[in-house]
Amino acid sequence: MAALRWTLRVSPMLARARTSPGSLATTCLADRYLWDRFHAQPRPGSVPTFDWFFGYEEVQGLLLPLLKEGPVSCPPRVLDVGCGTSGLCTSLYTQSPYPVDVLGVDFSPVAVAHMNRLLEGSQGQIPLSPGHPASHLCFRQADAQNLGPVAPSGSFQLLLDKGTWDAVARGGLPGARRMLSECLRVLSKQGTLIQFSDEDPDVRLPFLEQMCCGQTVTMQELGPFGGITYFAYLVKCAH
Template identity: 75%
Template sequence: MAALRRALLAKGAHRALAGTLASSCLADRSLWDRLHAQPHPGKVPTFDWFFGYEEIQGLLLPLLRDAQAAHPLRVLDVGCGTSNLCTGLYTQSSHPVDVLGVDFSPVAVAHMNRLLEGSQGQAPLCPGHPASRLRFTQADALNLKPVADSGSFQLVLDKGTWDAVARAGLPRADQLLSECLRVLSPKGTLIQFSDEDPDVRLPCLEQRSLGRTVTMQELGPFRGITYFAYLVKGSH
């Protein structure tokens, strides 16, 4: 995961921690707690692996428009970390959205809740639509039953979470995918964002997506790296 190592160094993480995260088990919560506890660079309150909301809003907003049968549209971000993906959707979407960000790191969740509510002189976040909602909660993406009912989300986002979980073995990645598909509505869309090559990821998703349609879109390059959006859509 060259993109992850590069992002860690760009964040200014201590080199020892960056090396640990980039080369060891990325499913270890304590590693992420230590990383999220570090100060964010400059005055930016969020930090994104790969890219942020601004780079992919052109992909996300049409999906929101096409799924307006649900008011508001329910969106789940698994492994949200301290990314601006949830906050960008909440503050920038003119379509009503009900966004839930989940992460197994209590440090990341606490940081995002402080950002949402306003702290240290910052104003609370304002929704782009008066009916929009945003929540952050601690949860294990491999077991979403405590926070998400089956078929309850029209859009599920996974930005690098599969990549991290897979470092602990493909069975864990399979469990993550299974949970994402369980909470996805029959006509909903799961999007995995990754720098993994389509020749590797597409066959894996096609074999495990329970008859759903799997497609891919190329993104970037961003800072010299090409990424991919893998879309898993309901077939009925």
Template identity: 75%
Template structure:
């Protein structure tokens, strides 16, 4: 079923500007940085300057905003997007969240990071992004999601987002995906939440997460359908 869903998903991307992108992703090693270095140069729908694999901020905000509201009120909750690429998750949280939020997007592609920093700062004649709340912050940094030591200390984020990064690493074998999970849980605060967005069936993903997230609560929610495809949000949560 998971393989069938991925096939249908790739087919759904075949329209318009996404046809070339979908073809290159389908036939490539998704853990190869050179592939993701090429994406910022691909044609995009609209003028937002972002490209979303699976779906974007608009589809995810109903899940994200309540979790941010539950964060301790002492300071803006910190959000980490691992393998952010040129997705709209970070920019959407920064520009549209009505509550203060401190967002960090990391990616191993320097091209993607440079593109998002340019978008944030208003490079190439664009208007700089404006925060939805005056106390909100947004940063992008180059980093390997399997080794976040250089950019993130243990227990420092209330919310960690992974939209398709596990999926990409798992194509090269589960050890790489498990290392990603280990790092995400390391930087997560005791009462925080890791969300993995994926099209992979719960029968496949849940046993992996439950085995490697002992001491955390693992659950799943359906999202969509978006473009005729049902996705899943896998939540790994701690307790205060």
């Protein structure tokens, strides 16, 4: 097999990313302390979460069909890797009409603490309620490049990555490879990994096809949302 030739470039999303007052585009997005500071910043108004790209509403039509086959007695396990303070996990938990067992992980303890407070209710907030009585949600600190402490092999039916691979790749290709390998390791038989990104298919697909040899790799176009086209890269596990 020919050696993979992949040029690390800045995702359009990351080039646009802004914090207040500085820009994320000029920093190493694989740095945990950068994200600790980012997630510690006050949020405007009463908005409790922050989403890259888009929110749950834009992708629920893609996600829910993957969840509806699970029996109530054993809800499908969903892992949101690099969840940050996104509303993806919480919305799945509170809005899915099907039972789900969701785990959100992030290497930033600040992000994880914030999401646990949101889940449990604090400072007068009401705890989150599941959309289905059999659903579960929790948040734990973990590095996307080493999911062993929280995710045994083959333990998740659905793995979600919304911008995390893009950020890890800014730290170099070895870290990006490790993250993808870990994501594939924790998928159950016939499980699905979905990478949400604004990176062009002509860049992402060749990388995934070579790294995910023996797996089925497909792509769906999303949007445009706010004038921007995004992509869902789906990898179907075959082990």
